[in-house]
Amino acid sequence: MTDDTLRSALVDYALRLGDTSLVLGHRLSEWCGHAPELEEDLALANMALDLVGHARMWLAFAGETEGKGRDEDRLAYHRDGFDYRNHLLVEQPNRDFGHTIARQFLHDAWSVGLYERLASSANPEVAGIAAKAVKEVRYHLRHSGEWVVRLGDGTEKSRAIMADAFDRLSRYTDEMFEADGVERTLTAAGIAPDPEELRAGWEARVDAVLAEATLSRPAIHGRQTGGRSGRHTEHLGHLLAEMQFLQRAYPGATW
Amino acid sequence: MYTQGLDAKPADNTIPFNRTDPELERRFQERVDAEEKIEPRDWMPDGYRRTLVRQISQHAHSEIVGMLPEGNWITRAPTLRRKIALLAKVQDEGGHGLYLYSAAETLGVSRDELVEQLLSGKAKYSSIFNYPTLTWADIGTIGWLVDGAAIMNQVPLCRCSYGPYARAMIRICREESFHQRQGYEIVMTLAQGTPEQKRMAQDSLDRWWWPALMMFGPSDDASAHSAQNMRWKIKRFSNDELRQKFVDATVPQAEYLGLTIPDPDLRFNAETGHYEFGTIDWSEFERVLKGDGPCNRERLEARNKAWDDGAWVREAALAHARKRESRAAAQNQAGARGRA
Ligand SMILES: [Fe+2]
Numbered sequence: 001m002t003d004d005t006l007r008s009a010l011v012d013y014a015l016r017l018g019d020t021s022l023v024l025g026h027r028l029s030e031w032c033g034h035a036p037e038l039e040e041d042l043a044l045a046n047m048a049l050d051l052v053g054h055a056r057m058w059l060a061f062a063g064e065t066e067g068k069g070r071d072e073d074r075l076a077y078h079r080d081g082f083d084y085r086n087h088l089l090v091e092q093p094n095r096d097f098g099h100t101i102a103r104q105f106l107h108d109a110w111s112v113g114l115y116e117r118l119a120s121s122a123n124p125e126v127a128g129i130a131a132k133a134v135k136e137v138r139y140h141l142r143h144s145g146e147w148v149v150r151l152g153d154g155t156e157k158s159r160a161i162m163a164d165a166f167d168r169l170s171r172y173t174d175e176m177f178e179a180d181g182v183e184r185t186l187t188a189a190g191i192a193p194d195p196e197e198l199r200a201g202w203e204a205r206v207d208a209v210l211a212e213a214t215l216s217r218p219a220i221h222g223r224q225t226g227g228r229s230g231r232h233t234e235h236l237g238h239l240l241a242e243m244q245f246l247q248r249a250y251p252g253a254t255w
Numbered sequence: 256m257y258t259q260g261l262d263a264k265p266a267d268n269t270i271p272f273n274r275t276d277p278e279l280e281r282r283f284q285e286r287v288d289a290e291e292k293i294e295p296r297d298w299m300p301d302g303y304r305r306t307l308v309r310q311i312s313q314h315a316h317s318e319i320v321g322m323l324p325e326g327n328w329i330t331r332a333p334t335l336r337r338k339i340a341l342l343a344k345v346q347d348e349g350g351h352g353l354y355l356y357s358a359a360e361t362l363g364v365s366r367d368e369l370v371e372q373l374l375s376g377k378a379k380y381s382s383i384f385n386y387p388t389l390t391w392a393d394i395g396t397i398g399w400l401v402d403g404a405a406i407m408n409q410v411p412l413c414r415c416s417y418g419p420y421a422r423a424m425i426r427i428c429r430e431e432s433f434h435q436r437q438g439y440e441i442v443m444t445l446a447q448g449t450p451e452q453k454r455m456a457q458d459s460l461d462r463w464w465w466p467a468l469m470m471f472g473p474s475d476d477a478s479a480h481s482a483q484n485m486r487w488k489i490k491r492f493s494n495d496e497l498r499q500k501f502v503d504a505t506v507p508q509a510e511y512l513g514l515t516i517p518d519p520d521l522r523f524n525a526e527t528g529h530y531e532f533g534t535i536d537w538s539e540f541e542r543v544l545k546g547d548g549p550c551n552r553e554r555l556e557a558r559n560k561a562w563d564d565g566a567w568v569r570e571a572a573l574a575h576a577r578k579r580e581s582r583a584a585a586q587n588q589a590g591a592r593g594r595a
């Protein structure tokens with residue numbers, strides 16, 4: 001494998017992780033000031049802060065590795081949807097607190113497994129970012145998992161909302177375990193795990209919590225993927241239009 | 256200030272002082288005069304307790320409602336660094352709300368009661384948060400002017416006679432001054448930026464200057480019970496004194512930025528060493544405080560919507576906690592039977 005192949009795989013991989021963190025962080029930040037209780041407002045903001053922080057590390061790393069002078073903001077604010085590489089799961093709208101929590105939980109159960117593996121990546125920068133992020137995503141998983149249990153095993157209404165949320169969102173989860181040339185290149189170089197290897201751990205984490213929540217993992221109907229190569233749902237365009245507004249409206253300005 | 260509703264006339268000549276015990280009052284006042292802190296279990300006059308509950312809860316409500324205008328720009332922050340800084344700032348304000356509700360609870364009211372008063376529109380919060388955030392520059396201006404004005408008022412409150420309030424204020428003030436610097440830095444970046452950014456900064460200052468001055472509350476001769484609050488050391492400086500301090504500190508900052516304060520009467524008086532400024536439109540202040548400001552309805556609606564939308568979540572959390580308790584109790588019983 002040439003240095004160029006490896007380099008471009010690393011850039012793509014970092015964009016996938018960075019965009020996924022950024023889009024999810026952005027979604028969580030939409031809650032600020034509107035959560036069901038004050039403590040939860042602060043907790044959602046905390047997770048959003050962590051995730052946007054992870055996004056900054058990944059995007060900065062992607063830009064440096066690429067070597068074309070794109071920094072984190074160039075990457076975040078000046079790419080259109082078809083260049084965004086996030087999972088479809090995280091761009092799904094907040095809907096209500098239950099859907100937000102289900103989305104978060106499905107993602108966290110994946111990112112904990114991933115970051116634990118990436119922490120021993122052959123690439124020291126990747127390992128460094130993962131080692132820092134893993135502590136935070138473990139906390140996120142605990143938090144979202146606790147809410148899944150509370151809401152699943154709460155009232156009839158809350159249980160119905162959570163069942164609906166998992167039903168709606170499950171179709172987007174397979175994407176997290178997909179691999180293409182990017183992952184295969186990095187797996188061969190010992191830089192990233194084979195995504196499929198993360199599946200068993202994810203299922204175990206998800207099933208354990210769902211069982212406690214008196215829910216079960218729904219069968220996947222109409223599996224959706226494509227975010228990792230820039231094919232998104234309708235929701236991402238609106239998110240980007242809002243997020244990128246100032247940078248687009250005032251090109252070249254410093255903020 | 257964040258509690259300006261307190262001294263708006265004819266607000267509160269109604270606070271009754273029923274538990275009059277001259278001896279206890281005399282000892283209480285002695286302790287206050289000696290700068291001792293009054294703690295939750297200490298005897299205190301009813302009026303003192305009520306004034307504090309109202310002041311602290313208005314302050315808490317202001318922090319919470321204040322999350323809305325700034326939260327309006329989190330999803331549109333122009334860089335990732337700014338996005339994080341703004342989100343963290345709004346989160347801090349929520350944290351301030353939390354400490355302040357806790358401080359109010361030490362006086363024997365529950366957070367639920369206080370929140371209920373906010374949601375029903377009965378409780379007041381600072382008039383400033385009923386103005387809209389129309390551009391990114393407003394995020395800078397709010398940090399610079401609104402947090403700046405808050406600091407002027409709150410630093411003296413760190414020495415408030417009531418211990419829990421004073422301690423909450425110490426923590427809060429540290430964060431507010433960070434917010435203020437951050438806001439000023441945003442405005443500075445705009446003021447030194449492109450002509451469009453500079454216009455954005457000036458427009459923002461034009462809209463926020465007078466409402467910021469109103470944050471200090473009515474002028475001293477119209478203020479209802481400053482004197483008693485001064486005696487109780489709940490208040491240390493009068494509204495006008497604080498407003499003057501704010502103007503004196505802020506005008507040079509605006510000059511440094513190359514921005515114009517929207518007040519043709521503003522001038523420096525070399526003799527007094529203070530800036531003199533034009534007349535505040537108190538009718539606007541009264542209107543906003545009464546509920547007819549540009550965004551009063553939106554703010555209350557947003558708080559009510561968050562609360563109502565969250566009802567099923569809070570109910571579920573409660574139901575789950577009860578189930579846990581009864582399961583644990585059943586287990587304990589089974590355990591006890593097993594040992595018997
Ligand atoms: Fe605050």
Ligand SMILES: [Fe+2]
Pocket residue numbers: 348402430431434
């Ligand atoms: Fe603040």
